[in-house]
Amino acid sequence: MRQTSARLALVLMAALSLAACASRNAGPAVAVGNDDDDAVCQAGGKVPAGSPEYVACRKDRDVQRQRAEARADRRQRDLGEYMLNHPNRP
Template structure:
């Protein structure tokens, strides 16, 4: 009976922890770099120039700020839920 319960619980635990593996990934996938490239090229910036490098750095900074904001909002929501357990 104990083995059966263990075999039943392990897949659910594995599935729930599987979501944690992707939590720290940013919202941008490998396609995001292509998007940055196309964005900078659409603004008539030649690849390899100093303006192109600055454009890519600006896009990186914007992405990092968006990730930090999303992380901060998630943390604030968790803190609110911990401090107000009676509110849904």
């Protein structure tokens, strides 16, 4: 009985760890939003696809997304370095 609960706890911890790793690889959805870039840049059909305004909007959204991903990666790296340099602090 005691071994069963210990195994269950171990399996749950492993599942939670894997779930955290899986969600880490997802890009930051908050930075630009979950909106469809095409729909946002066409402004409800007012701006035709391929126009200079549309192209500029798509480029701006790409840059925003790349910057958000870089910030998230930098924060993760900084946290890892802090944890390595301060092993006694939580």
